[in-house]
Amino acid sequence: MLAVLATYLRLFLVVTFDAGLVPLGEEAIQRRNAARRESQGRRPKPPDLESNRYNVGRDGPLSRPPGLETFYSKDVFVCESDGRPRWCSDCVGFKPDRAHHSSEMDRCVYKMDHFCPWVGGMVAENSFKFFFQFNVYTSLYCAVVLGSAAYGLQTQLSSPDATMDPAIVVSIALSGFFGLFTFMMSMTTLRYIFQNLSTVDALNVRAKVYQLAVRVDRDIDTDNKFGTVTYPLDAGQPTRPAPVGGQIAVAGDEQAQVSRDSMATRTFAILRTEAGENPWDLGWKDNWLSIMGSSIFDWVFPVRRSPCTNHESTEGFYPTGRVVGDLRRRYGIKAATNERDEIELRNMRLGNGQAE
Numbered sequence: 001m002l003a004v005l006a007t008y009l010r011l012f013l014v015v016t017f018d019a020g021l022v023p024l025g026e027e028a029i030q031r032r033n034a035a036r037r038e039s040q041g042r043r044p045k046p047p048d049l050e051s052n053r054y055n056v057g058r059d060g061p062l063s064r065p066p067g068l069e070t071f072y073s074k075d076v077f078v079c080e081s082d083g084r085p086r087w088c089s090d091c092v093g094f095k096p097d098r099a100h101h102s103s104e105m106d107r108c109v110y111k112m113d114h115f116c117p118w119v120g121g122m123v124a125e126n127s128f129k130f131f132f133q134f135n136v137y138t139s140l141y142c143a144v145v146l147g148s149a150a151y152g153l154q155t156q157l158s159s160p161d162a163t164m165d166p167a168i169v170v171s172i173a174l175s176g177f178f179g180l181f182t183f184m185m186s187m188t189t190l191r192y193i194f195q196n197l198s199t200v201d202a203l204n205v206r207a208k209v210y211q212l213a214v215r216v217d218r219d220i221d222t223d224n225k226f227g228t229v230t231y232p233l234d235a236g237q238p239t240r241p242a243p244v245g246g247q248i249a250v251a252g253d254e255q256a257q258v259s260r261d262s263m264a265t266r267t268f269a270i271l272r273t274e275a276g277e278n279p280w281d282l283g284w285k286d287n288w289l290s291i292m293g294s295s296i297f298d299w300v301f302p303v304r305r306s307p308c309t310n311h312e313s314t315e316g317f318y319p320t321g322r323v324v325g326d327l328r329r330r331y332g333i334k335a336a337t338n339e340r341d342e343i344e345l346r347n348m349r350l351g352n353g354q355a356e
Contacts, residue, residue: 004141007134008119010302014130015121020309022099022108025067025092067094071213072231072266075336076279076316076324079213083229083270097317098125098280100200111308111318113198124198129291129306132193135186142179145171196280196287196321206276213268214327215336220267225331227270266336271327282321290319 024032071077071085071094078097079085085094088101091108095101100112102122111125123131149171156165192198197205213229220228273279282290290308292299311317328335 001141003137004134007130007137007302011127011130011134012119012121014127014305015116015119015123018126019105019122020110020124020126021105022088022091022093022096022110024107028090028092031092068231068233070094070096072268074314074316075215076320077213079211079229079268079270081211081227081270083213083227083268085213096311098198098201111198112200113192114200125309126305128189128198129293130302132186132189132292133302135182135189139179139182139186142175142182145175146179149175193291194284194287196278196282196290201278205278209275210273210277210279212271212273212279212324212327214271214324214333216267216269216333217336218265218267220269220333228267229270230265230267232265269331269333271331273323273327277323277326279320279323280318281323282319286319286321 068085077085080087085096087093088095088108090101090106093108095108096110098111099108101108102112102115104115105122109122109124111128113123113128113131115121116123116131121127149168153164153168153172156163156168192202195202201208216228218230281287291306293304293307298304308318313319327333
């Protein structure tokens with residue numbers, strides 16, 4: 001019983017106070033603040049927010065929106081056909097890998113799984129581990145209650161003056177129902193953990209195709225087998241195919257305003273997976289460790305969060321498995337080297353030092 005209460009409390013606190021919401025874009029913040037000030041009701045949303053395209057106009061407010069460096073600093077990220085990250089028109093910002101817009105939260109959520117009425121919030125990457133632990137402990141507790149109640153009922157009925165206690169019958173019915181429900185939820189969640197999926201990922205999983213921007217060397221010869229995009233993007237052109245052996249540069253005075261890290265240009269090949277391939281499938285063991293943690297302490301106690309909630313790796317927002325390697329071999333692409341980036345950054349630092 002204590003384990004059930006502890007996991008539920010941990011789950012409730014995370015879902016309520018840190019559900020894993022993607023930060024809003026500046027325009028969305030201004031828009032929502034203005035709506036609050038004017039005391040307007042919730043405005044109607046289009047049926048599919050994630051299908052809305054971003055504004056690619058040269059002079060539009062989103063012609064060069066912030067946040068791209070978060071993506072092109074990675075080696076792999078999910079992209080549109082033009083090489084830019086996916087866009088949410090309601091949050092007015094780019095969506096990290098595996099993030100989806102929740103109509104209940106009116107926000108994009110990292111690795112969204114489902115909205116749970118039992119905890120009153122969104123189960124996502126921050127709370128998925130605790131959700132699994134809660135269901136496991138609850139199903140075990142219900143099994144204990146069911147066994148004890150059934151034994152008590154059998155004892156009563158076997159006595160000469162047999163009477164049926166309504167409380168025991170109710171206990172059997174409730175423990176049986178909730179025990180079966182939480183057991184099924186535990187098994188479903190366990191399957192998703194072993195496959196590194198969420199409920200959203202699992203929708204039409206066998207037919208799902210991902211489009212990935214995979215970092216390559218800048219002078220790569222595509223032979224028209226795939227498109228490429230080079231970051232940082234030109235200030236006037238949000239996206240365009242990268243010329244073979246060339247770069248998309250930032251010209252004139254704007255180049256001086258580009259941050260030190262973004263001056264190391266990066267080229268990405270735009271590749272499509274085969275239907276049913278999961279780029280984040282690491283194998284059942286590593287999938288388990290990425291969600292549940294690397295120690296038995298993490299598996300048993302609802303204290304530390306899943307390792308996958310850390311998105312600071314340069315490999316990607318989430319570790320990628322063999323699918324990315326298969327894609328490189330399929331298209332004849334070698335993994336990009338960091339030597340040129342290091343040279344550019346070193347020369348730039350020297351140049352800044354001379355200027356100072």
